Amino acid sequence: MRYLGLTDADRRAMLAACGAADIDALYRDVPKSAVLADPLDLPLHAGEMEVERALAALAACNLSAADAPCFLGAGAYRHHVPAAVDYIIQRGEFLTAYTPYQPEIAQGTLQYLFEFQTQVALICGMEIASASHYDGATACAEAALMARRIAKRSRVVVSGGVHPHYRGVTETYFRWLGDGLDLLPPSLGDEDLAACIDGDTAAVMVQNPDVFGRLRDLAPLAEACHEAGALLIVAVAEPVSLGLVRPPGEMGADIVAAEGQPVGNGLNFGGPYLGLMATRQRFVRQLPGRIAGQTIDADGRRGWVLTLSAREQHIRREKAASTNSGLCALAFCVHMALLGEEGFRALARLNHARAVALADALAAVDGVTVENDTFFNEFTIRLPGPAAPVADAMAERGILGGVPASRLFPGVEDLADCLVVCATETVSDDDIAALTAALKEFV
Amino acid sequence: MAEGETITGNRALQIEEPLLFEMDAPGQCGVDLPDSGPFEDRLGGLERRNPVGLPGLSEPRVIRHFTRLSQKNYAIDAGIFPLGSCTMKHNPRLNERLARLPGFAQLHPMQPESTVQGALALIDTLADWLRTLTGMPAVAMSPAAGAHGELCGTMVIRAALDARGEKRSTVLVPDSAHGTNPATAAMCGYAVEPIPSNARGRVDLALLKERLDDDVAAFMLTNPSTCGLFEDEILEQAEAVHAAGAYFYCDGANFNAIAGRVRPGDLGIDCMHLNLHKTFSTPHGGGGPGSGPVMLSEALAPFAPLPWLVHGAEGLRLVERAEGEAARAIGRLKSFHGQFGMFVRALAYMMSHGGDGIRQASEDAVLSANYVLAGLEDVMSLSYPGPCMHEMLFDDRFLKGTGIATLDFAKAMIDEGLHPMTVYFPLVVHGAMLIEPTESESRQSLDVFIRVMRALAERAKGGDTAWFTGAPRLAPRRRLDETTAARQPVLRWLPEEASAEKAAE
Numbered sequence A: 001m002r003y004l005g006l007t008d009a010d011r012r013a014m015l016a017a018c019g020a021a022d023i024d025a026l027y028r029d030v031p032k033s034a035v036l037a038d039p040l041d042l043p044l045h046a047g048e049m050e051v052e053r054a055l056a057a058l059a060a061c062n063l064s065a066a067d068a069p070c071f072l073g074a075g076a077y078r079h080h081v082p083a084a085v086d087y088i089i090q091r092g093e094f095l096t097a098y099t100p101y102q103p104e105i106a107q108g109t110l111q112y113l114f115e116f117q118t119q120v121a122l123i124c125g126m127e128i129a130s131a132s133h134y135d136g137a138t139a140c141a142e143a144a145l146m147a148r149r150i151a152k153r154s155r156v157v158v159s160g161g162v163h164p165h166y167r168g169v170t171e172t173y174f175r176w177l178g179d180g181l182d183l184l185p186p187s188l189g190d191e192d193l194a195a196c197i198d199g200d201t202a203a204v205m206v207q208n209p210d211v212f213g214r215l216r217d218l219a220p221l222a223e224a225c226h227e228a229g230a231l232l233i234v235a236v237a238e239p240v241s242l243g244l245v246r247p248p249g250e251m252g253a254d255i256v257a258a259e260g261q262p263v264g265n266g267l268n269f270g271g272p273y274l275g276l277m278a279t280r281q282r283f284v285r286q287l288p289g290r291i292a293g294q295t296i297d298a299d300g301r302r303g304w305v306l307t308l309s310a311r312e313q314h315i316r317r318e319k320a321a322s323t324n325s326g327l328c329a330l331a332f333c334v335h336m337a338l339l340g341e342e343g344f345r346a347l348a349r350l351n352h353a354r355a356v357a358l359a360d361a362l363a364a365v366d367g368v369t370v371e372n373d374t375f376f377n378e379f380t381i382r383l384p385g386p387a388a389p390v391a392d393a394m395a396e397r398g399i400l401g402g403v404p405a406s407r408l409f410p411g412v413e414d415l416a417d418c419l420v421v422c423a424t425e426t427v428s429d430d431d432i433a434a435l436t437a438a439l440k441e442f443v
Numbered sequence B: 001m002a003e004g005e006t007i008t009g010n011r012a013l014q015i016e017e018p019l020l021f022e023m024d025a026p027g028q029c030g031v032d033l034p035d036s037g038p039f040e041d042r043l044g045g046l047e048r049r050n051p052v053g054l055p056g057l058s059e060p061r062v063i064r065h066f067t068r069l070s071q072k073n074y075a076i077d078a079g080i081f082p083l084g085s086c087t088m089k090h091n092p093r094l095n096e097r098l099a100r101l102p103g104f105a106q107l108h109p110m111q112p113e114s115t116v117q118g119a120l121a122l123i124d125t126l127a128d129w130l131r132t133l134t135g136m137p138a139v140a141m142s143p144a145a146g147a148h149g150e151l152c153g154t155m156v157i158r159a160a161l162d163a164r165g166e167k168r169s170t171v172l173v174p175d176s177a178h179g180t181n182p183a184t185a186a187m188c189g190y191a192v193e194p195i196p197s198n199a200r201g202r203v204d205l206a207l208l209k210e211r212l213d214d215d216v217a218a219f220m221l222t223n224p225s226t227c228g229l230f231e232d233e234i235l236e237q238a239e240a241v242h243a244a245g246a247y248f249y250c251d252g253a254n255f256n257a258i259a260g261r262v263r264p265g266d267l268g269i270d271c272m273h274l275n276l277h278k279t280f281s282t283p284h285g286g287g288g289p290g291s292g293p294v295m296l297s298e299a300l301a302p303f304a305p306l307p308w309l310v311h312g313a314e315g316l317r318l319v320e321r322a323e324g325e326a327a328r329a330i331g332r333l334k335s336f337h338g339q340f341g342m343f344v345r346a347l348a349y350m351m352s353h354g355g356d357g358i359r360q361a362s363e364d365a366v367l368s369a370n371y372v373l374a375g376l377e378d379v380m381s382l383s384y385p386g387p388c389m390h391e392m393l394f395d396d397r398f399l400k401g402t403g404i405a406t407l408d409f410a411k412a413m414i415d416e417g418l419h420p421m422t423v424y425f426p427l428v429v430h431g432a433m434l435i436e437p438t439e440s441e442s443r444q445s446l447d448v449f450i451r452v453m454r455a456l457a458e459r460a461k462g463g464d465t466a467w468f469t470g471a472p473r474l475a476p477r478r479r480l481d482e483t484t485a486a487r488q489p490v491l492r493w494l495p496e497e498a499s500a501e502k503a504a505e
């Protein structure tokens, strides 16, 4: 077996060195009744070629978004990932390292985490950022918990425009905290969040652009929050937007919780992704998760360590944190380094340009209305009837034509006819023509 | 210039590397994008007004930067990584290749189910392997890592108790447990009570029984334990836990010792998370991503988080809403459907090993640990007598009177080209050193490890204190000042003017 380091001769010699008659002797603490008598009903070991064949056959049963005009977004975005990104993250020194518990021999990981934190803080317009979370949804939940700790109040108001998975995870995390969450209903109408704030409100959570693609000036809301002693949490599902759209930090956000996948990371059927979290310097001691910090070594040379987290250096009791999303943060960091100021802003512009072209093309289709006044690279259209069957019919044709709002918010009548469509830089004019033609046919 | 010093501060292959932000060359860019052309924006006046502040670099500079950084990292690819309780085994490259097949890597999570039947079948197949290996009937696939799995399991237990109309307020956790265990229980609103270990390093059964009552929601055990031992009274523990009406949670971080030989379901476990990034070889990636599926008993299965994967008339289907069959689900713990990319890798690993190879891997992991134990027990102080499972626990008694601490010993290993073991965990012994070699190491590699560890132990006892307290000397950095890092946190780069202003404040 190719992954095992021992030969049968090694095993015999090693058993002898241990003074064990056989391997069973080493398992003698296992209760007899729990020892498996027979081998498990599983296939036997297989060579690379066989495994590759079997899994490639499963992969071939799927419609790859790379082979189809793809207009799906809603929390996962298909962007071109430069070849250099995948090369760097496959270097064994990054790929096969553990969490940097021994900083002297993990400076590579620690330095890129520090660079990543800086990139995240910059694009969000915030002062500091953490070294990644599991994904955007868990980052939102953690942000809501963080706001409760800071404000020492219990309730968090969540806008109806926040991605349903971000809402859902936050709801689950809050489930046993007493009644702490006010979830506003999803709708394409206006919502008055400021009116929901009272003396027990720790924070208001909004998403920008929201799940329907709409942009909003958050400054007035931030003001209302701050006047009432509450925090403003801004969720961002598409961080590429921050290259073109005013960042939450400039509109008064106190915490930004975001999905990092669109930068450097592929779609991967929904995971692994990475959560981003950025905040103000004064909240640093409440920022959850791992954080890399700068320091010096015994010779006075600059270096980095995990910090504010002596709590987890040695996986200490009660204070331990967990594996998060280090390698995805590296992919983000490398992609962002390649983009730089010019590339990041050009990429964002290009996304918006593609979405504008798509919106103009779809608005011209009879029976289709574009619901958004504002958007970045994603917006919502209304069809004359239920959107889900149309999306299915288009998929049959090999077009991934948008996410039905009914999949995001099942049972909300007003949204049943809506389709959330997205155009990134990967969408071509031919793709747009294909979607337009399909909608003409199916609507 | 003194011997060994250089003009640049570089040392041959160890090259000093500035931060990306210190390399800025405005106008350089590592990507070429088509022009956006003219269009009328739909931003509603919300365009960005200020530069972002990102540095400009060409592609070769970016590659070189990260290549140099990579050379400052230790990794399994470079050598033994005996970090106890972390299972740093070889990460097969086939897994990486397969996870990158466009039919997996380029699937959007919101594609219609008809277009992703292969991906759903992959999840289903992996779930089947996990059910067979654990002897447990159900699995929640979405948790993102071990601690997230613990959260999932504890919530499922809480939901099941709520459904029984019972208010229980305590979770019992052995004192040797990983810190995430009590942290998680606390997150679900439980009071955490430690259960002491006995002189054999196992949970004290009498104390456990004494503490179990109708206020206890769950007993959260790690088996094999973080002392590297199999809980030999686990059947009695299970009986006592169930007799009190509580659930038996198992932290499966150490499943690598028993996979293919013992099924947790046969031990009376109700709920257990697995770490695909430990037992099933998905890479740790310098701190994730991981994947922490949670195995559930029949009684707990109805409370599993969304989404559920079910077999329907038209193939596999995702239940994404808490209604109908999933009405009692605890809700969602993560976006979309879990760490799919990790599922591909874990399944590729399992298929490569097969049922026979998984069992052999467990046996080799246990044999290798016992071989290291036998090779070191006369020069280091073993905390509890063997045989051990896949890892063994030493403490710092052998360093008594030397002025050398566990940390110093670990740092001296670094200079020898070894990654240190887990140190200061578990907390049940003083100056813990938890060594897990894994089944990936050859006998040659284990022999080198034993030889170096023996020599270091002899050297320590010989009184060469400074050798240890001054280590490491040869790593890219010497010991780093963690106290200052925490007291005056510098968590991001700032332009020089801004840094100067801040310092003046």
Ligand SMILES: Cc1ncc(COP(=O)(O)O)c(C=O)c1O
Binding pocket: A315, A321, A322, A323, B084, B085, B086, B145, B146, B147, B148, B177, B178, B180, B181, B222, B226, B251, B253, B254, B275, B290, B292
């Ligand atoms: C015994 C034990 N439990 C839990 C965890 C946490 O797992 P994760 O880092 O995957 O969240 C670890 C990780 O080292 C562990 O060793």
